[in-house]
Amino acid sequence: MTHTIVVDLGYGDAGKGRVVDLLCAESDVEAVVRFNGGAQAAHNVVLPDGRHHTFAQFGSGTFRGVPTHLSRFVVVDPLALAAEAAHLASVGVRDPFRLLTIDADALLATPWHRAANRARERCRGAGRHGSCGLGVGETVAYGLAHPAEAPRVGDVLDPPRLRSRLAAVRDRLTASNGPLDAPPLDDVVAVFAAFRDAVTIVDSGHLGGLLASGRCVFEGAQGVLLDEWFGWHPHTTWSTTTFANAETLLAGARAERLGVVRTYTTRHGAGPHVTEDRALDLPERHNGTGAWQGEFRRGHFDAVAHRYAVDVCGGVDALAVTHLDAADPALGICPEYANGWTRIPVGTRGDLAAQERLTNTLTGTTARGVYRPADRVTEIEAVLGVPVVLGTDSPSGPAVLRRALVP
Incomplete structure (x- = not known):
């Protein structure tokens, strides 16, 4: 049995919820396991019939009847959880709490x-x-x-x-x-x-039973470029956003590592965004300027930053690419920064001073060599060196590209 870990290789908002929903719709899944973050997650899922929910603590397979397990790495907010359950009930999920288990140590x-x-x-x-x-x-x-x-x-x-x-x-x-x-x-x-x-x-033994009973999908929150140790400090989350927590919970069980990226790179709020281009016309249905997060920012596909995310994770087995229908003809791929970097150096876990110096460097640089490939999926595979196995466009439509996940 092979489980799947879903991780965002950007700054979040790449479409993890959409990907998890599709995985749960296409095959039997025992449970969706949340392995980092908390109520600040915002994973939007829109069903073909128009029902929409922004998943925060409940797993994004809930519309499909798949149970959620909140692991010990999740920060649990009872007030936010009650509000989320109420909304799920209002859009047709009967008794959402029956689909939920929570580790006592969270x-x-x-x-x-x-x-x-x-x-x-x-x-x-x-x-x-x-x-x-x-x-x-x-x-x-x-x-x-x-x-x-x-x-x-x-x-x-x-x-x-x-x-x-x-x-x-x-x-x-x-x-x-x-x-x-x-x-x-x-x-x-x-x-x-x-x-x-x-x-x-x-207790902690519950997850082992889930893993032994069937395939589990591990749903990450935020993105690798916001990781507490490897993101651009201090514009980061207090959470490990790589595959590490999930692999700790798996305790040696087999899992495929699925990284999620958009066809363009976004960032919600403060911090470096080297490829940001305010001239891009890329409408956003579910993200906007927030009182706390700030502005939702759009830019060209940042191959340099996403390569860094792959490197920080120690490799990725396969990619899911979302927003394939992004239509701005000016949208392109950035292969290099103006400072000459095609790869961002990976520092030592815990060295936040080095990460802050990196933040200062990235704040002062710009994109260079942006180009528009004829086939974005093939080009993203090439620039990241990882096969694309799943592609999506509209929030409620079916997957538009599906290949076998890499063993």
């Missing part, structure tokens, strides 16, 4: 994490790092600072311990940030109790 995001995240980002003014404003990074940072006391999903099964840990989050984050825009402790405890009663909380 971190819990709270309203105080969210409020502290927004307070810190506001204080940065024009130097914002870029954030979805949902407190995922704040939750991870708190977990690293207070590993023995950080609220986890399993704590909802022990109400006194949960209350104590939530109170500690409130007090610590208020002490460091000032008054926070968050509800009273009792209200949060009540919501988390409702979460406890709605979901199925499991």
Whole structure:
């Protein structure tokens, strides 16, 4: 049995949800496993009948009836999860929570994490790092600072311990940030109790059972170019966005590595985007300027940056290419930067100072040699050295290109 790991080889928004939905529609899938990120994910799936949902914590196979497992690497936000479940129910998914299991060891995001995240980002003014404003990074940072006391999903099964840990989050984050825009402790405890009663909380052995029972699709969040260690610091996510977490969870089980790219490179918010071209006419149905993320930016296919993503991942077995119907005749592929780079050097994990120097270099360079190939799929295969096995165009249409996944 071979499982599949789906990872975005850009800055996010490449179409992972669309790809996961297609994989779940085309074959039997035991579960979609989320292995990083949290409520800040926004994976849009539009069915042929027009139903649309932006998947955040639920897996993008939910419309197909495929269960979701939130692994220990996911930051779980009960308030956002309830809102997402309500929307899924409104578009025809019966009792979404019956399709969900959650690892007891996953971190819990709270309203105080969210409020502290927004307070810190506001204080940065024009130097914002870029954030979805949902407190995922704040939750991870708190977990690293207070590993023995950080609220986890399993704590909802022990109400006194949960209350104590939530109170500690409130007090610590208020002490460091000032008054926070968050509800009273009792209200949060009540919501988390409702979460406890709605979901199925499991131990670490549950995933092993899923892997043994059938094929699983591991759905990543954000993109490799936003990785906490290898992205352009500080414009990154507090999450490992490569295949690494999924492969840890697989514990040696066989899996194919599927990388997702658009036919053009996008970035939502602050940070380097070397091939950005504001003259490109590329309409976007599901992404726009957000209060926290900022502007949705479009550019030519950045072969240099996507090669870097492949290198950071240690290789990719196959590619899925989305937005094949992008129609601007000026849209092209960038093979090289003005500083002469055709490949971005891969640094050492944990060396954030080096990544920040890289950010400064990329901020000061531009694209060079942009060209328009006759066949974008073939050219993307060539410039990244990876076969394309899946291609899509419209958000709700069928796959327009499908080949066997690489063993």
